[in-house]
Amino acid sequence: MSAVAVPSTGRPTDAPTPRRAVTPGPSHTRMGHVRATVVFLVLTLFVSGFAYPLVVTAIGQLIDPNAANGSLLTDPNGTVVGSSLIAQNTSAPYLFWERPSLSDYNTTLGMITPPGPTDPALGTLLNETIAYMREYGNFTVNASLPFWLVSESGSSIDPDLTPEAVLVQVPRVAEANNVSIANLTGFVNAHLVNPPIPYLGVSYVDVLQLDIDLLAWVGK
Amino acid sequence: MVDLQSLWDVLLVIGLVLAIAPWFGAYLGRVYLNRPAFGDVVLAPLEQAVYRLLGTSPRRGMRPREYMFALLLVNGGVFAFLYLFFFFQSSLPLNPTNTFYHIPNMSWDLALHSAASFTTNTDFTHFTNESQISMGSEVIAWQLAMFVSAATGLSVAAAMIRGFIRKDGTLGNFYVDMVRSITRILLPIAILFAVILVLLGVPETFKNYIIAYPLTGGTQTIYLGPVASFQSISLLGTNGGGWYSANAASPLANPSAVSNLFLVGVMMLIPFSTPFAFSQIIRRKGEAWPYVGTIVIVFAVALGLFIVYQAATNPGIASVSGLGTSTNGYPVGQETRFSLPEASLFQVVSVYSNVGANNMAIGSVSPIAQMVLLFGMFTQSTPGGEGTGFATLLLFAVLAIFIAGLMVGRTPEYLGKKIEIGQVKWAALALLIHPAIILIPFSIGVLWGDPGIAGPTLAASAHNFTSVLYELTSEAANNGSALSTGSFTDTTPFWNVTGALVMLVGRFVPIWAMLQVGGLFAEQSEKPPGPGTLRTASATFTIYLTMILIIVSALLFLPVLAMGPLAQIL
Numbered sequence: 001m002s003a004v005a006v007p008s009t010g011r012p013t014d015a016p017t018p019r020r021a022v023t024p025g026p027s028h029t030r031m032g033h034v035r036a037t038v039v040f041l042v043l044t045l046f047v048s049g050f051a052y053p054l055v056v057t058a059i060g061q062l063i064d065p066n067a068a069n070g071s072l073l074t075d076p077n078g079t080v081v082g083s084s085l086i087a088q089n090t091s092a093p094y095l096f097w098e099r100p101s102l103s104d105y106n107t108t109l110g111m112i113t114p115p116g117p118t119d120p121a122l123g124t125l126l127n128e129t130i131a132y133m134r135e136y137g138n139f140t141v142n143a144s145l146p147f148w149l150v151s152e153s154g155s156s157i158d159p160d161l162t163p164e165a166v167l168v169q170v171p172r173v174a175e176a177n178n179v180s181i182a183n184l185t186g187f188v189n190a191h192l193v194n195p196p197i198p199y200l201g202v203s204y205v206d207v208l209q210l211d212i213d214l215l216a217w218v219g220k
Numbered sequence: 221m222v223d224l225q226s227l228w229d230v231l232l233v234i235g236l237v238l239a240i241a242p243w244f245g246a247y248l249g250r251v252y253l254n255r256p257a258f259g260d261v262v263l264a265p266l267e268q269a270v271y272r273l274l275g276t277s278p279r280r281g282m283r284p285r286e287y288m289f290a291l292l293l294v295n296g297g298v299f300a301f302l303y304l305f306f307f308f309q310s311s312l313p314l315n316p317t318n319t320f321y322h323i324p325n326m327s328w329d330l331a332l333h334s335a336a337s338f339t340t341n342t343d344f345t346h347f348t349n350e351s352q353i354s355m356g357s358e359v360i361a362w363q364l365a366m367f368v369s370a371a372t373g374l375s376v377a378a379a380m381i382r383g384f385i386r387k388d389g390t391l392g393n394f395y396v397d398m399v400r401s402i403t404r405i406l407l408p409i410a411i412l413f414a415v416i417l418v419l420l421g422v423p424e425t426f427k428n429y430i431i432a433y434p435l436t437g438g439t440q441t442i443y444l445g446p447v448a449s450f451q452s453i454s455l456l457g458t459n460g461g462g463w464y465s466a467n468a469a470s471p472l473a474n475p476s477a478v479s480n481l482f483l484v485g486v487m488m489l490i491p492f493s494t495p496f497a498f499s500q501i502i503r504r505k506g507e508a509w510p511y512v513g514t515i516v517i518v519f520a521v522a523l524g525l526f527i528v529y530q531a532a533t534n535p536g537i538a539s540v541s542g543l544g545t546s547t548n549g550y551p552v553g554q555e556t557r558f559s560l561p562e563a564s565l566f567q568v569v570s571v572y573s574n575v576g577a578n579n580m581a582i583g584s585v586s587p588i589a590q591m592v593l594l595f596g597m598f599t600q601s602t603p604g605g606e607g608t609g610f611a612t613l614l615l616f617a618v619l620a621i622f623i624a625g626l627m628v629g630r631t632p633e634y635l636g637k638k639i640e641i642g643q644v645k646w647a648a649l650a651l652l653i654h655p656a657i658i659l660i661p662f663s664i665g666v667l668w669g670d671p672g673i674a675g676p677t678l679a680a681s682a683h684n685f686t687s688v689l690y691e692l693t694s695e696a697a698n699n700g701s702a703l704s705t706g707s708f709t710d711t712t713p714f715w716n717v718t719g720a721l722v723m724l725v726g727r728f729v730p731i732w733a734m735l736q737v738g739g740l741f742a743e744q745s746e747k748p749p750g751p752g753t754l755r756t757a758s759a760t761f762t763i764y765l766t767m768i769l770i771i772v773s774a775l776l777f778l779p780v781l782a783m784g785p786l787a788q789i790l
């Protein structure tokens with residue numbers, strides 16, 4: 001046994017005389033520590049890496065298969081067109097647009113962070129987005145664009161927009177689809193998701209869901 | 221301005237957690253006292269069987285040295301396993317064979333940083349989850365570290381607290397503490413919370429990804445996996461790693477305002493209950509309140525500042541024309557579905573509990589809000605990470621009582637145990653190593669690490685400076701959140717290796733000090749309180765402790781704050 005030996009002194013018979021009245025239990029030998037560590041890690045690995053996720057997956061698939069499989073949306077033919085939780089590129093004139101995405105809604109790139117709050121690049125980015133939207137968005141109102149429509153989200157795939165950011169797009173979408181502005185406004189309002197209890201969350205529109213329903217509504 | 225009515229759900233969640241905390245903390249205390257507790261019928265025989273397999277028993281108490289040795293063996297084992305798994309993940313299970321989605325091995329420095337990060341409860345990631353870590357690495361390796369590091373933190377706190385009630389110099393049995401942390405706390409609660417998360421819309425499947433065909437053509441990959449179970453233990457154990465690189469900002473990981481508030485509760489549960497576990501173990505109910513008070517005061521001020529400064533208009537984009545107004549002054553990097561107070565609550569709880577998850581791009585929040593987050597990592601104890609956060613607060617208390625004793629010229633004592641030179645030395649070491657491992661690597665890194673700090677304007681440069689400071693603070697506090705903006709690139713070998721060292725020292729040196737302090741208390745027999753004893757269960761002591769905490773942290777870091785976040789708002 002070396003002088004720097006970590007606490008272990010082996011079996012109780014070798015233990016040094018206790019310094020105090022109350023004797024602690026016998027300490028582990030060094031091999032005892034190795035054994036305990038290895039067994040502990042193997043057991044924990046089995047629990048954390050296999051039992052735990054498998055049990056939760058089994059329960060999850062049983063009680064809410066839709067959510068457990070990613071809240072997928074399918075078109076009438078059964079093709080998966082996306083997830084109701086994820087934004088995608090909808091920048092066609094006849095569709096409502098999502099919030100802009102630095103990764104162009106490409107989830108393989110992960111989250112791309114926007115410039116910092118005091119970085120001049122942030123102003124440049126916003127100006128470019130606004131200019132693009134003004135050119136292709138056909139916003140008949142000459143008012144300011146809603147902040148949420150032109151700002152990057154935290155996840156780069158935020159699928160939701162505030163009601164005003166959707167309503168400001170109504171003239172363009174109505175013209176492209178040959179429907180009246182009044183009818184389309186009513187259609188959008190019917191898609192408004194309100195907080196379950198006042199002020200728990202905000203009112204928003206799930207843009208992908210809206211677009212899928214819109215295509216079905218106008219018969220495309 | 222913030223709509224005051226929108227604060228109700230935020231206050232409700234905080235109130236609910238504080239209402240549950242005394243009860244849940246008492247349960248935690250019973251777990252670590254090895255007292256009969258709920259679930260004994262099933263779990264007690266199971267634990268006995270595990271102890272036999274391990275070759276240990278609750279009667280085998282360990283002194284600090286042996287406790288630390290066992291702790292390092294277990295955590296070292298996890299570190300080695302993780303490193304090898306990441307380094308060879310290309311040929312290991314749960315990695316798609318499809319060439320486009322196949323995940324290659326990590327480089328040696330990235331594997332080192334990741335293994336250190338997950339073992340130390342930091343979960344700071346220098347990779348993009350979607351393309352650089354396989355499902356096997358996440359479920360098998362990373363998740364193991366989530367359980368073990370959370371259990372380690374709880375065990376250390378329990379061992380240190382036991383110092384106040386023992387006289388034989390021992391602190392308990394490390395293996396028993398670890399087993400009970402998992403069987404009694406982490407595993408059952410993680411399963412329950414994961415199932416609730418599925419009901420709230422979070423995916424839970426072993427399918428890696430699904431290809432979708434969007435409305436305007438092309439394809440979109442939807443990454444899936446056992447997200448709910450991963451997220452549950454990640455936040456419950458104050459780890460903070462996310463399945464997606466956007467973490468809890470990703471709509472798949474955090475689908476609604478309700479799931480957001482639920483996750484806040486998950487993160488707060490154990491850190492806010494630990495003071496009550498302390499009072500249960502030492503059998504003095506009132507002694508929890510100064511700590512709860514300190515935590516709540518600092519946390520409430522931080523949350524208030526964060527919300528107020530996020531609501532104020534960002535002067536940095538005043539020149540952008542044609543932009544509508546918003547109640548949120550910094551909507552860039554925010555998610556639509558959360559109100560401003562809800563998003564802020566998640567972020568402040570996450571950083572102050574050293575979880576490090578984020579539901580927004582924190583690199584885009586206001587400079588003052590960034591400073592608020594930094595301050596939480598400077599104190600790392602309001603409430604701080606699993607177990608170690610409260611243990612750090614106890615070290616602050618030891619120091620505060622010692623200083624108070626010096627001021628009135630009495631021998632300082634706490635809970636019937638004298639605070640001697642040894643305890644003060646170890647406490648000072650633990651509290652001083654923190655600024656040392658932030659500021660020294662920071663200076664080295666800024667000078668030689670090529671962080672790319674220079675920006676086009678002073679404010680932009682200050683922001684890059686803040687990013688570097690935030691990175692090292694987050695690693696030293698074992699937090700894991702990152703600004704990751706500007707021109708600072710942290711994925712080079714220099715920052716991987718530096719970060720790994722900072723995280724390892726920031727984790728295990730304070731733990732060593734905590735066990736030593738506990739051990740020194742455990743060598744003493746309890747003395748009855750005398751006339752000179754400082755009454756710690758009092759409002760005066762609460763305010764005193766809060767002040768000590770704020771002054772110590774503020775003094776150490778004011779110069780770098782002036783060059784970083786404060787320079788941004790000039």
